[in-house]
Amino acid sequence: MTSAIDHSAVLGEGTTHGEGCVFGAGVRVGKGCRIGHHVVIHPDTVVGDNVRVDDHAVLGKLPMKAANSATTREQQLPPLAVGELSIVGTGVVLYRGASIDAKVLMADLCTVRENVTIGRGTIVGRGVTVENFCTVGRYCKLESECYITAYSTLEDRVFVAPGVVTSNDNFVGRTAERFKHFKGVTVRRGGRIGAGAILLPGITVGEDGLVAAGSLVTRDVPPRTIVRGAPARPWREVPPEQLLENQGWVDA
Amino acid sequence: MTSAIDHSAVLGEGTTHGEGCVFGAGVRVGKGCRIGHHVVIHPDTVVGDNVRVDDHAVLGKLPMKAANSATTREQQLPPLAVGELSIVGTGVVLYRGASIDAKVLMADLCTVRENVTIGRGTIVGRGVTVENFCTVGRYCKLESECYITAYSTLEDRVFVAPGVVTSNDNFVGRTAERFKHFKGVTVRRGGRIGAGAILLPGITVGEDGLVAAGSLVTRDVPPRTIVRGAPARPWREVPPEQLLENQGWVDA
Amino acid sequence: MTSAIDHSAVLGEGTTHGEGCVFGAGVRVGKGCRIGHHVVIHPDTVVGDNVRVDDHAVLGKLPMKAANSATTREQQLPPLAVGELSIVGTGVVLYRGASIDAKVLMADLCTVRENVTIGRGTIVGRGVTVENFCTVGRYCKLESECYITAYSTLEDRVFVAPGVVTSNDNFVGRTAERFKHFKGVTVRRGGRIGAGAILLPGITVGEDGLVAAGSLVTRDVPPRTIVRGAPARPWREVPPEQLLENQGWVDA
Numbered sequence: 001m002t003s004a005i006d007h008s009a010v011l012g013e014g015t016t017h018g019e020g021c022v023f024g025a026g027v028r029v030g031k032g033c034r035i036g037h038h039v040v041i042h043p044d045t046v047v048g049d050n051v052r053v054d055d056h057a058v059l060g061k062l063p064m065k066a067a068n069s070a071t072t073r074e075q076q077l078p079p080l081a082v083g084e085l086s087i088v089g090t091g092v093v094l095y096r097g098a099s100i101d102a103k104v105l106m107a108d109l110c111t112v113r114e115n116v117t118i119g120r121g122t123i124v125g126r127g128v129t130v131e132n133f134c135t136v137g138r139y140c141k142l143e144s145e146c147y148i149t150a151y152s153t154l155e156d157r158v159f160v161a162p163g164v165v166t167s168n169d170n171f172v173g174r175t176a177e178r179f180k181h182f183k184g185v186t187v188r189r190g191g192r193i194g195a196g197a198i199l200l201p202g203i204t205v206g207e208d209g210l211v212a213a214g215s216l217v218t219r220d221v222p223p224r225t226i227v228r229g230a231p232a233r234p235w236r237e238v239p240p241e242q243l244l245e246n247q248g249w250v251d252a
Numbered sequence: 253m254t255s256a257i258d259h260s261a262v263l264g265e266g267t268t269h270g271e272g273c274v275f276g277a278g279v280r281v282g283k284g285c286r287i288g289h290h291v292v293i294h295p296d297t298v299v300g301d302n303v304r305v306d307d308h309a310v311l312g313k314l315p316m317k318a319a320n321s322a323t324t325r326e327q328q329l330p331p332l333a334v335g336e337l338s339i340v341g342t343g344v345v346l347y348r349g350a351s352i353d354a355k356v357l358m359a360d361l362c363t364v365r366e367n368v369t370i371g372r373g374t375i376v377g378r379g380v381t382v383e384n385f386c387t388v389g390r391y392c393k394l395e396s397e398c399y400i401t402a403y404s405t406l407e408d409r410v411f412v413a414p415g416v417v418t419s420n421d422n423f424v425g426r427t428a429e430r431f432k433h434f435k436g437v438t439v440r441r442g443g444r445i446g447a448g449a450i451l452l453p454g455i456t457v458g459e460d461g462l463v464a465a466g467s468l469v470t471r472d473v474p475p476r477t478i479v480r481g482a483p484a485r486p487w488r489e490v491p492p493e494q495l496l497e498n499q500g501w502v503d504a
Numbered sequence: 505m506t507s508a509i510d511h512s513a514v515l516g517e518g519t520t521h522g523e524g525c526v527f528g529a530g531v532r533v534g535k536g537c538r539i540g541h542h543v544v545i546h547p548d549t550v551v552g553d554n555v556r557v558d559d560h561a562v563l564g565k566l567p568m569k570a571a572n573s574a575t576t577r578e579q580q581l582p583p584l585a586v587g588e589l590s591i592v593g594t595g596v597v598l599y600r601g602a603s604i605d606a607k608v609l610m611a612d613l614c615t616v617r618e619n620v621t622i623g624r625g626t627i628v629g630r631g632v633t634v635e636n637f638c639t640v641g642r643y644c645k646l647e648s649e650c651y652i653t654a655y656s657t658l659e660d661r662v663f664v665a666p667g668v669v670t671s672n673d674n675f676v677g678r679t680a681e682r683f684k685h686f687k688g689v690t691v692r693r694g695g696r697i698g699a700g701a702i703l704l705p706g707i708t709v710g711e712d713g714l715v716a717a718g719s720l721v722t723r724d725v726p727p728r729t730i731v732r733g734a735p736a737r738p739w740r741e742v743p744p745e746q747l748l749e750n751q752g753w754v755d756a
Contacts, residue, residue, distance in 0.1 A: 001253055001272075001505055001506055001507060001508050001524055001526075002253055003253060004253050004271045004272075018526065018544075019508045019524075019526050020253055020271075020272050020290070020505075020508075020524050020526075020542070022253075022270065022271050022272075022289050036544075037526050037544045038272070038290055038308075038524070038542055038544065038560075040270075040288075040289045040290065040307045040308075052568065054562075054565065054568070055544045055562050055565070056290075056308055056343075056542075056544075056560055056562065056595075058306075058307050058308065058342050058343075061306065061307070061342060064304065064306070064339045064341060064357060064359065087568045089568060090562050090565060090597045091308075091343055091361075091560075091562075091595055091597065091613075093342045093343065093360050093361070105568060107568065108597050108615055109343075109361065109595075109597070109613065109615070111360055111361070111378060111379075126615060126633055127379070127615075127631065127633065129378055129379065129396050129397065131396070141677060144633050144635070144651060145397075145633065145649075145651050145669075147396060147397050147414050147415055149414065159676060159677040159678075161671060161673075161676065162651050162653065162669055162670075162671060163415075163651055163667075163669035163702070165397075165414055165415035165447050165448040166414075166447075167413060167414060167446070167447035167448075167465060169413075171494065172411060172413065172444045172446060172462060172494070173393060173411040173444060174444075174493075174494040174495075174496075174499060175493050175494060175499070177493075192676045192677060192678075194671070194676060195669050195670075195671035195702055195704075196448075196669040196671075196702035196720075198415070198447055198448035198465055198466040200447075200465055210676060213671060213702055213704055213720065214702040214720035214734055216448075216465065216466035229734075230466055230481075230482060230734060241678075241679050241681075242675065242676070242678040242679060243678075244678075247678060247679070253505055253524075254505055255505060256505050256523045256524075272505055272523075272524050272542070274505075274522065274523050274524075274541050290524070290542055290560075292522075292540075292541045292542065292559045292560075308542075308560055308595075310558075310559050310560065310594050310595075313558065313559070313594060316556065316558070316591045316593060316609060316611065343560075343595055343613075345594045345595065345612050345613070361595075361613065363612055363613070363630060363631075379631065381630055381631065381648050381649065383648070397649075399648060399649050399666050399667055401666065415667075417649075417666055417667035417699050417700040418666075418699075419665060419666060419698070419699035419700075419717060421665075423746065424663060424665065424696045424698060424714060424746070425645060425663040425696060426663075426696075426745075426746040426747075426748075426751060427745050427746060427751070429745075448700075450667070450699055450700035450717055450718040452699075452717055468700075468717065468718035482718055482733075482734060
């Protein structure tokens with residue numbers, strides 16, 4: 001077994017790869033990358049320097065168009081780009097048309113769809129799905145098994161705990177009207193969502209707002225406020241020592 | 253690297269495949285299919301015409317029998333069948349003994365177990381599990397990361413939102429008695445389950461019934477009724493414009 | 505296509521493997537194992553006799569260190585060990601530094617991280633994540649899609665239903681203080697967690713305690729007690745016929 005490298009693919013100096021890899025036409029991989037076994041990199045994908053890609057990852061996948069999908073449209077997508085020093089875990093699936101900044105960790109079995117941007121230093125946890133048409137900021141943590149619905153915006157330093165579910169269709173799959181109203185969630189800078197919380201379509205979590213674990217969020221969350229319950233109601237202010245401005249964090 | 257094609261496997265006219273594929277004995281793949289890289293198709297599997305199968309998918313897997321599994325029994329299973337114009341996503345696992353109709357979309361990393369039938373035009377979302385002994389109708393949408401427990405029945409045009417959890421064991425793994433009572437959920441034609449809802453064992457959702465997001469469903473849901481809360485209680489009728497009969501949908 | 509077997513890897517008598525496998529340096533696989541296609545076994549991994557490993561599984565993966573991970577530290581890890589008669593499903597990812605006892609079933613697409621031990625006869629369900637620094641006892645059932653957070657302890661005969669979410673950070677990603685307090689969940693012998701329940705950080709479920717489906721557990725659960733609700737409160741005693749001592753189970 002060897003690897004199948006298209007003659008037009010370029011691998012940078014010091015880059016290594018394992019067994020059974022596929023590098024498609026026009027692929028460009030930077031210097032010093034470590035590519036695992038059975039990694040598939042589809043045509044035109046651009047990978048920066050010093051990126052780690054683990055076994056069975058698929059980069060640059062073309063979207064699948066179902067006969068009756070509500071949100072996937074055929075389109076001309078730019079190539080997938082993965083920034084330097086990022087890590088792509090085992091079995092990860094990254095779509096063509098996603099743009100991943102530097103130092104992003106994409107843990108095992110996560111998926112990033114087309115028309116998504118992910119900012120520098122963000123962690124996309126194990127098994128996480130970031131659906132199409134999402135914007136994820138810098139230094140976010142999307143923890144294991146959380147689900148980010150299509151048409152969502154997460155600003156910088158957002159924290160989403162394990163098992164969080166978001167949604168974008170108040171019409172639950174009925175009426176032609178719904179196509180005008182698809183709306184994911186918006187989480188402002190430093191907003192945090194606790195474990196297993198559920199957010200209804202179109203919800204905004206304000207700056208440094210916090211949703212307690214297990215809440216069902218049916219109304220917007222005010223800035224610097226903790227909400228809890230089902231349906232979630234304001235409970236108290238975020239303690240000062242937990243505010244983003246008091247963490248002393250600097251971008252790296 | 254090339255592919256390993258058993259001499260008894262038959263690939264139809266115009267069908268292409270990527271690197272490192274495995275086609276087992278007796279496999280039959282129709283015409284015009286596009287098979288990705290590292291796809292494994294186990295013996296006897298039958299794939300219809302114009303099916304797309306993405307990288308790392310596994311078709312026709314034999315069940316695993318754990319020493320202490322409650323519901324998996326050794327058995328003689330018919331070969332996996334996948335209908336024409338279906339799409340099988342990256343890393344999908346389809347078991348021997350499943351029967352998939354035409355135009356079904358199975359998104360990345362979903363699993364369909366043995367003794368399951370899935371009807372025409374249904375979408376099985378990203379990461380979804382359809383456990384063994386389930387029947388799923390036509391034109392259903394099982395959205396990302398929902399979980400369909402064993403011994404469930406979903407009729408046509410059922411909608412299950414992201415993160416929905418179903419269950420089938422009221423005895424929570426204890427007593428020999430429980431083996432007589434395993435019962436999944438039944439969702440009648442056009443029934444809908446909102447994001448992150450949890451359904452207890454044996455629940456029936458009536459025709460065009462709707463479970464609001466985040467509900468804990470402990471009693472049957474009447475037809476054309478919205479239930480919500482934990483435990484869920486009837487809230488109001490499904491608005492006429494959301495009824496299945498008023499969508500103008502025709503089978504395709 | 506053939507497989508890539510390091511000259512120092514040892515495969516026991518009667519062990520078979522499929523196409524495109526990778527066996528790294530120092531790998532030892534016992535007798536009578538059935539290894540599927542495209543399985544990757546990283547260096548030094550030790551697999552016992554009569555183990556089944558399905559397609560695309562990855563054994564002995566090295567952890568990924570994110571720039572801003574809270575719990576992953578660089579370390580020298582012992583090789584992955586998988587005990588005899590265990591089953592490793594399709595697409596499973598097992599980390600170096602995990603220790604899996606005999607007769608363990610790891611279903612498709614589950615992950616077991618570094619610094620985890622899993623006891624004899626336990627079932628790790630489809631898509632389950634067992635994060636780092638966890639101890640899982642013997643004859644447990646971790647059902648499909650449940651999530652076991654880092655620093656958790658599950659004793660013998662624990663049952664975790666589908667979709668359960670656990671958490672370990674009461675500070676939700678803020679303050680330096682939190683690093684001293686990371687605490688997963690502890691489930692004592694025979695404890696059971698119902699479908700879709702959410703457990704807050706540091707929760708202990710007492711011996712034979714039972715969390716009803718959909719509960720939000722904010723306080724410790726007393727032994728032999730059923731709790732339910734959000735937040736969960738004691739409801740009644742576990743019926744005698746469901747107590748572990750009345751099951752007549754013997755270790756196998």
